[in-house]
Each structure stands twice: as structure tokens, then as C-alpha cells.
Amino acid sequence: MTSDRDTFLPDCCSAEGLLPLLVIAELVAVILALAGLGGAESFWRDLFLLSIYIQWVGICSAGVLCAIRRHLGAAATWRIAAVSYAALLLVVTALAEVTYSAGRYTGIAPLVADVDHAGFLARNLGVGAIVAALGLRYFWLRDQWRRQAAAELSARYQALQARIRPHFLFNALNGIVELVATRPQVAEQALEDLSALLRAALADGDARLVPLSEELELTRAYTDIEALRLGDRLRIEWDIAPEAGSWPVPPLCLQPLVENAIAHGVARLPEGGRVYVQAAVADGCLTLTVVNPMPAEPSGESGRRLALDNIQQRLALRYGAAARLWRQAAPGRFEVSMRLPRPSEGNR
Incomplete structure (x- = not known):
């Protein structure tokens, strides 16, 4: 078959x-x-x-x-x-x-x-021939429209994903540049880590989903590079439910959220702070949450909005209204959450 x-x-x-x-x-x-x-x-x-x-x-x-x-x-x-x-x-x-x-x-x-026998058969066969031809033509046209729409959505999704990768690369490189003059050996190690990180991030250019465990590995590699730059000022708390690791997610959906939390939160505080990353499964959905401290006078919001808007558009293309991305800001605190349904086998 x-x-x-x-x-x-x-x-x-x-x-x-x-x-x-x-x-x-x-x-x-x-x-x-x-x-x-x-x-x-x-x-x-x-x-x-x-x-x-x-x-x-x-x-x-x-x-x-x-x-x-x-x-x-x-x-x-x-x-x-x-x-x-x-x-x-x-x-x-x-x-x-x-x-x-x-x-x-x-x-x-x-x-x-x-009507006689021959007339009844001829009339039914004539009507059937016309309706069958029109019906099959309709099904073909509908299939062509769906294929074209799917191709356009896939191209747009890949463009959005490609757009966020340079943003991720530049932020990582800027962090390493700060280490070159003061701690060259650490910077060399960070470059090696970045090389491995980029291989993982650029390994697949399509719109496939990946297990959350892969996205977490990529995110942890990025936080390791940032930890070399920020030292004890950066603290990461991971709260990952065991059943969340195999959940299919879009690539580069969690890492930009953690990147924003560090760049626009922890890195701008003299004393640093803690980034809390949670992955929980409930009611047939995966919820990812990133919480970080915020300075009293936030700046650089265009960069934060770029990543959040990019992810939101990719979620809309992938899941429609079934996925959500929302944020909550309070004095000294910023939280962003993402809710993802489990996709069907054919949509992975």
C-alpha cells in the first residue's frame, strides 16, 4: 500500500x-x-x-x-x-x-x-459524467491552492527563523568580544563553545519541530557562554518537568527568550540576578516560562520586541490560534510565557 x-x-x-x-x-x-x-x-x-x-x-x-x-x-x-x-x-x-x-x-x-431503461441509464450517466468531472476538477484546484498556501507559509516561517539567527549570533559575539582583552583564554574557550553552538543552531534550515531537550541543550550552551562573561552575576534556575523533554517545539523558541532575559535584565544590573526557566505540561499543552529581574529604567526594548514578535509570528504560522505568547511586566520583574499544543504526527 x-x-x-x-x-x-x-x-x-x-x-x-x-x-x-x-x-x-x-x-x-x-x-x-x-x-x-x-x-x-x-x-x-x-x-x-x-x-x-x-x-x-x-x-x-x-x-x-x-x-x-x-x-x-x-x-x-x-x-x-x-x-x-x-x-x-x-x-x-x-x-x-x-x-x-x-x-x-x-x-x-x-x-x-x-422513462425507459436505456433513457434512465443514459440520463444518469450523462449527469454523473458532468458532476464527476466538475467534482474532480474542484478537488484538484483546492489541493493546488492548499499546496501553494503551505509553500508560502513555509517560506515565511523560514524567513522569520533565519532573521532571528543573526540576532542570536551577534549577541553571543558581543559577549565574547568583552572577554578578549581581559581574559583571552576564556574568550578562546567561548569561541569554541560558540562554534559548536552554531553547528547545532544551523544544522537544519527547515520548519521542522525538535524535542524540547534539543532546544534546552542549545539554550544551556548559550547561557554557558554568557556565564563566562558575567560570572557570578548570572544565575540560572532550571525547572523542567521530566515529561516535557520529548515535547516537539519550534527551533529557537526558548533560547531567544533566555537571551532577552540576560541581555535586557541581568546584564544591566550591577549585582546581576537570577533567570528562572520553567517547562511544565498540563491540559495537553506545554508551557514555557522565563522570568528575569529588570532595572528600574528599561532600555533597548526594540531588541526585546524583535525577538518576541518574531516568535509570536512563527507560532501563529505553525499553530494558528492554538498557541499563545504573553508577557507580564512589574517593577523589577519581567515574565514571558509560551503555551504550545502537541502537534499531530503529520505536522511535525
Whole structure:
């Protein structure tokens, strides 16, 4: 069995994929009932009978498309379209034959009362051919639109992620520059640490998610470099729930928050301070929280906003409204939190 992820056919095995087919079927029933040009009583009777008949055709067609999607999902588009079109016409023909043969003895007799066998089959096959062609065309166009939208979102996400990496690099280098004149050996060690840090940060340029443990490793490497510069003025407290380590998160989502906490908080205080980093899992979501002390007169807020706005935009592209980023400022204290849902397997 091949993968069905690349086909333009909807997943008719699910309610989400079945619904468009049933809507199309009902629209066809309404159009055919209106085409009867009978009175009000005839219209409602015809609509009821046609709805039952055509919805049955729609359900059977959904089953056929579901099987085609599962078994031909990786085939060429033209092949999937040709097989689907032929299969839908076979479904229409088979159900029309059954309806005509049994209809005279059931409640749907009015559908076949005034037409001969050949005429009934030809009419059903003609309508089915037109509706199947339009339906498959609609599904193809919808798939192309979704692919284009996904490509644009991915490109925008990668641009946002690429934008924050130089910011992270410049801040780390500025910290090392301060060590060159006073403690050259420490600066040399910091450069080696930065080299390893950059390899990890630039290892993957796509929009994949990574376990939180990887993001924590990157963040700890950055705090180690800052600790060489700030010494005892910088204290980091890690409060990481054991179950949080495997949670998938966007790369460079936590590190910029800790970077801001150090650059705009601890580093600007003569006595330094403590940065508190928490990761907790509750109600099916991961919450990351970073708390740091703040000087009485904050400055450099544009740099802080750049990182926070960047992360917020990436979260919106990745999760939509399911993720949140919020901040709380109080005298001498700044807190930022991020709430992330667990993504589905296909969105990692």
C-alpha cells in the first residue's frame, strides 16, 4: 500500500472529506428537482426522492475514492484522475441499474415511472459524467491552492527563523568580544563553545519541530557562554518537568527568550540576578516560562520586541490560534510565557 499524502483526492474515509461530496450530491438533487418544472407538491416529492438516491450515490462514490486514495495515493495525478473518473461512472451506472430494476417495486417508483431503461441509464450517466468531472476538477484546484498556501507559509516561517539567527549570533559575539582583552583564554574557550553552538543552531534550515531537550541543550550552551562573561552575576534556575523533554517545539523558541532575559535584565544590573526557566505540561499543552529581574529604567526594548514578535509570528504560522505568547511586566520583574499544543504526527 502506498502513501496517500500527495494525492489531490480528499480523505473520504473521514467526516471532513465526506462532507464536500454529500454537499455536492445534495446540490445536484436540488438542481434536478428544479429542472422537473412541476408544481410545489411535485418539487418537494422529487427533491425528497432525488436526495435519497443521489446521497446514496455520493456515499458509494466516497467509499470508492477512499479506496483509490489509499492504494494510488503516490501515483501520477493524471492516473489518479482517470481511475477516479472511471470508477465514479461505474458507481453511477451500477446504482442506476439497481434503482431502475428495483425502483418500480419500492417507494422511489416516481423516479423511473416515465422513462425507459436505456433513457434512465443514459440520463444518469450523462449527469454523473458532468458532476464527476466538475467534482474532480474542484478537488484538484483546492489541493493546488492548499499546496501553494503551505509553500508560502513555509517560506515565511523560514524567513522569520533565519532573521532571528543573526540576532542570536551577534549577541553571543558581543559577549565574547568583552572577554578578549581581559581574559583571552576564556574568550578562546567561548569561541569554541560558540562554534559548536552554531553547528547545532544551523544544522537544519527547515520548519521542522525538535524535542524540547534539543532546544534546552542549545539554550544551556548559550547561557554557558554568557556565564563566562558575567560570572557570578548570572544565575540560572532550571525547572523542567521530566515529561516535557520529548515535547516537539519550534527551533529557537526558548533560547531567544533566555537571551532577552540576560541581555535586557541581568546584564544591566550591577549585582546581576537570577533567570528562572520553567517547562511544565498540563491540559495537553506545554508551557514555557522565563522570568528575569529588570532595572528600574528599561532600555533597548526594540531588541526585546524583535525577538518576541518574531516568535509570536512563527507560532501563529505553525499553530494558528492554538498557541499563545504573553508577557507580564512589574517593577523589577519581567515574565514571558509560551503555551504550545502537541502537534499531530503529520505536522511535525
